Amino acid sequence: MPRPIGRFCALHPGEVLCTDPTKVTYAMPMQEDAPTNADSRLREMATGVEQEGKDAGIGDLVGGLAAVIISTEPGRLMRAVGELLATTGYEDGEGFRDEECLRAAVLRCPGSADMVLQARPAPHPAFAALNTAPRARALPSTRLETLVFPVRDLEDYMAIQRKRGVRFLSPEIVTADRYRFIQTYPSRFTGNSLGFIEWEKGVRGIYRPDHAGPLELPEKPEHPHLQRIGPLDHAATRVRAGDRDPAILEFLSLTGYRFSFAVPVESQNSLTSVTRRNPEDCAMVFTSGLSPFRDEETSGPTETFIHRYGPRVHHLAFRTEEIRNTVTALERDGLGFLDGMAGSEEEGIHQIFTRPSPHTMLVTEYLHRYGEFDGFFTEGNVTRLTAATARQD
Numbered sequence: 401m402p403r404p405i406g407r408f409c410a411l412h413p414g415e416v417l418c419t420d421p422t423k424v425t426y427a428m429p430m431q432e433d434a435p436t437n438a439d440s441r442l443r444e445m446a447t448g449v450e451q452e453g454k455d456a457g458i459g460d461l462v463g464g465l466a467a468v469i470i471s472t473e474p475g476r477l478m479r480a481v482g483e484l485l486a487t488t489g490y491e492d493g494e495g496f497r498d499e500e501c502l503r504a505a506v507l508r509c510p511g512s513a514d515m516v517l518q519a520r521p522a523p524h525p526a527f528a529a530l531n532t533a534p535r536a537r538a539l540p541s542t543r544l545e546t547l548v549f550p551v552r553d554l555e556d557y558m559a560i561q562r563k564r565g566v567r568f569l570s571p572e573i574v575t576a577d578r579y580r581f582i583q584t585y586p587s588r589f590t591g592n593s594l595g596f597i598e599w600e601k602g603v604r605g606i607y608r609p610d611h612a613g614p615l616e617l618p619e620k621p622e623h624p625h626l627q628r629i630g631p632l633d634h635a636a637t638r639v640r641a642g643d644r645d646p647a648i649l650e651f652l653s654l655t656g657y658r659f660s661f662a663v664p665v666e667s668q669n670s671l672t673s674v675t676r677r678n679p680e681d682c683a684m685v686f687t688s689g690l691s692p693f694r695d696e697e698t699s700g701p702t703e704t705f706i707h708r709y710g711p712r713v714h715h716l717a718f719r720t721e722e723i724r725n726t727v728t729a730l731e732r733d734g735l736g737f738l739d740g741m742a743g744s745e746e747e748g749i750h751q752i753f754t755r756p757s758p759h760t761m762l763v764t765e766y767l768h769r770y771g772e773f774d775g776f777f778t779e780g781n782v783t784r785l786t787a788a789t790a791r792q793d
Contacts, residue, residue, distance in 0.1 A: 439661070439662050441645070442644075442645050442648065442649075442659060442662075442673075443659060445645065445649055446648065446649060446652055446658070446659035449649050449652045449653050450652060450656075450658055450659075452653070453652065453653060453656050454656075456560050457556070457560070458557075458560065458653075458654075458655070458656040459656035460552070461551055461552050461553060461556060461557050461560075461656075462549050462550070462551055462552075462557070462596070462655050462656045463549060463550040463551070463552075464513075464549070464550075464677050464678075464680075464681030464682060465513040465547060465548070465549060465632070465635075465681065465682040466513055466514065466548045466549055466550045466597060467513050467514040467515070467516050467548040467595075467597075468513055468514075468515060468516065468544055468546070468547055468548070468632075468635065468716070469516045469517075469518065469544070469545050469546040469547075469548060469595070470515065470516070470517045470518070470543075470544045470545065470760050470762070471517075471518055471519065471520065471524070471527065471541050471542060471543060471545050472517060472518070472519050472541065472542050472759055472760060473519065473539055473540075473541050473542055474503075474519040474520070474521065474541075476519070476542070476758075476759040477503055477505065477517060477518070477519035478617075478618060479759045480517055480757065480759035480760050481495075481505045481507070481517055481617055481618055482618040483757055483759055483760075484507055484515060484517070485507070485618060485619075485620040485621065486620075486621050486623075486626075486733065487626075487629075487730060487735055487754070487764060488507075488509070488626070488629050488718055488764070489509050489626055489627065489628075489629035489630055489631075489718070490507040490508060490509045490512075490515055491507065491508055491509065491620055492505070492507060492617040492618070492619070492620055493505075493506040493507055493508040493514070493605075494506045494606075494607070494608050495614065495615030495616060495617040496607075496608040496609070496612040496613065496614060496615050497612060497613045497614075497615045498609055498611070498612045498613075499611060499612075500521075501520075501521045502518060502519070502520050502521070503518065503519050503615055504516060504517065504518040504519075504607070504608075504615070505517045505518075505615065505617050506605075506607055506608075508605065509630065509631055509632070510631070511630070511631045512630070512631030512632045512682075513548075513631075513632050513682055514605055514607075516548075516607060517760075519541070520541060522541075523540040523541040524541075524545075526569065526585060526586055526593075527541070527543060527545050527586060527593075528540045528541065530543070530586055530591045530710055530711075530712070531543060531710065532710070533706075533707070533708055533709050533710035534707075534708055535708040535709050535793075536708075536709045536710055536712075536761070539761065542759075542760060542761050543591070543712050543713070543761065544592070544635070544712065544713040544716075544760070544762060545586070545592070545593055546583055546592070546593040546594065546595045547592055547593075547594055547595065547635065547684075548583075548594075548595035548596070548597055549594065549595070549596055549597070549655055550596075550597055550598070550599065550604075551596040551597065551598050552598070553598070554573055554580050554581075554582060554596060554598040555573070557596055558573065558582060561654065564653065566584060566654070567584070567585050568582050568583060568584055568585070569582075569583050569584070569585055569593070570582065570583075576607075576609060577609050577610045578599065578600045578603045578606050578607075579597050579598060579599045579600060579603070579606075579607075580597070580598045581595060581596070581597050581598075582595070582596050583595035583596070584654065587647065587650060588643075589639055589640075589643040589646055589647035589650060589711065590637045590639055590643075590647050590650075590651075590686075590711050590712075591637075591710060591711040591712045592637060592712070592713065594651075594654050594655065623729065623733070625722075625725065625726045625729035625730065628720060628721040628722050628725075628726045629718050629719075629720050629721075629726060629766065630718060630719040630720065630721070631682075631718065631719055632682050632716060632717070632718060633682065633683065633717045633718060633719045633765075633767060634674075634682055634683040634684065634685050634716075634717045635682065635683075635684055635685065635713055635715075635716055635717070636672075636685035636686075636687060636713065636714050636715050636716075636717070636765075637684070637685070637686050637687070637711070637712065637713050637714065638687050638688070638702060638705050638706050638709075638711060638712060638713075638714045639686055639687070639688045639706070639711050640688060640689065640692065640693070640703070640706055640711060641671075641688050641689035641690060641691055641692045641693075641703065642692055643688065643711070644671065644673065644686060644688035647686055647688075648673060648675060648686055651675060651684060651686075652675065655677070655684075656677065657675040657676060657677045657684060658675060658676060658677070659673070659674075659675050660674040660675060660676045660683075660776070661673070661674055661776075662674070663777075663779050663782045664690060665782060665783050665786050666690065667783070668700045668701060668702070668783070668786050668787060668790075669689045669690050669691060669699060669700030669702065669703060670687060670688070670689060670690065670700055670701065670702040670786045671687065671688050671689070671690050671702075672685060672686075672687045672782050672786070673685065673686045673687070673688075674776055676776075683776065687702050687714070687786075688702060688703075689702050689703035689706075691703075693706065693707050700786075700790075701786060701787070701789040701790035701792070702786065702789070704790075705789060705792065709761070712761075713762065714762075714763060714789070715753065715762060715763035715764060715765050716762055716763075716764060716765065717751075717764075717765035717766070717767055718764065718765070718766055718767070719767060719768070719769070720766040720767060720768050721768065722768075723741070723750045723752070723766055723767070723768035724741070724750070726766065727741065727752055727766060730766075735754055735755075736754065736755040737752055737753065737754055737755065738753040738754065738755055738763070738788040738789065738791045738792060739752070739753065739784065739785075739787070739788035739791065740752070742780070742781040742784040742785050742788075743777075743778060743780065743781045743784075745770050747778055747780070747781075748769060748770050748771065748772075748773030748775070748778070749767065749768065749769050749770065749773055749775070749777055749778060749781060750767065750768045750770075751765060751766070751767040751768075751777065751781050751785060752765065752766050752767075753765055753785055753788050753789070754766075755792070755793075756792055756793070763789075763792070765785075
């Protein structure tokens with residue numbers, strides 16, 4: 401049986417791990433024809449996937465996002481933890497070191513998914529195989545690896561997905577001290593793995609194994625502006641133009657989320673698509689090109705980012721109050737931004753992107769929705785934020 405390493409499973413000794421994404425079976429096939437990325441076509445296919453999931457009971461089994469798991473290089477873990485503590489509303493929860501020398505830090509924010517940061521002694525081959533793009537290969541362990549969702553009955557969930565041909569990183573459910581866990585191979589479309597966790601009755605959010613030793617974490621700065629930064633609003637993944645539809649359909653089929661809408665930015669060859677479970681849960685956003693990458697001069701910031709870094713989560717967005725004062729205070733603390741604020745209070749929303757973290761490669765977004773604004777974002781904001789990513793190194 402696989403043994404838990406923090407939240408992850410170690411493979412059976414001698415088990416061969418497939419590191420070539422093209423050899424792994426997924427819920428959705430790759431798109432063989434030229435991408436059309438038409439909402440009408442995707443919406444029709446999504447409706448079928450959503451109905452199939454409803455009939456199978458996926459929506460009743462899977463809940464909203466429970467945690468994100470971010471891996472770093474061993475020497476950068478504490479700097480990544482300190483960075484998140486100093487730039488978000490998250491507090492240090494627990495740190496531990498297990499017998500396999502995996503070090504982990506769990507950060508928490510009320511009403512939000514947990515942030516689990518970890519550093520392994522060596523890169524995990526399934527994820528290191530994805531970090532081979534020109535700007536990613538220097539940090540082979542660094543990426544947001546896994547999006548974790550709670551499941552009511554893990555056996556039932558696995559039985560449904562195995563009938564669809566979905567493969568998991570471990571052949572069996574991993575049983576830890578307070579939960580059971582399984583995760584998919586990282587997707588060929590997104591580079592993300594999806595994890596599914598069933599907590600012991602009455603327990604949630606305790607990841608530390610009983611045998612693990614303590615790990616001291618950095619202290620959170622006592623800055624008032626950090627109290628104005630709230631829960632995780634959405635995670636945004638960059639995918640290639642030809643993979644936009646199968647990436648979204650695959651995610652829907654595994655989680656019970658629903659396709660909501662998409663906003664094209666033709667001037668920047670970019671298309672941002674939103675999936676949601678319900679308005680209260682963390683949304684999942686997929687941004688692709690409208691047409692495939694040709695060269696860095698003409699392909700636009702989205703396809704250029706993927707060419708440089710590979711498909712991956714690009715940013716995490718946090719709901720923020722008093723965003724102007726908060727951003728001013730963060731800048732005073734030394735945090736850099738890709739551009740100024742997008743949107744306005746009159747339009748109902750403000751958004752802004754930071755420069756990418758040198759420790760996680762992730763951009764942070766701060767957003768503030770005002771009053772009666774009931775949309776997710778505006779077309780003008782999407783256009784400006786997409787343009788801002790062209791300034792990313």
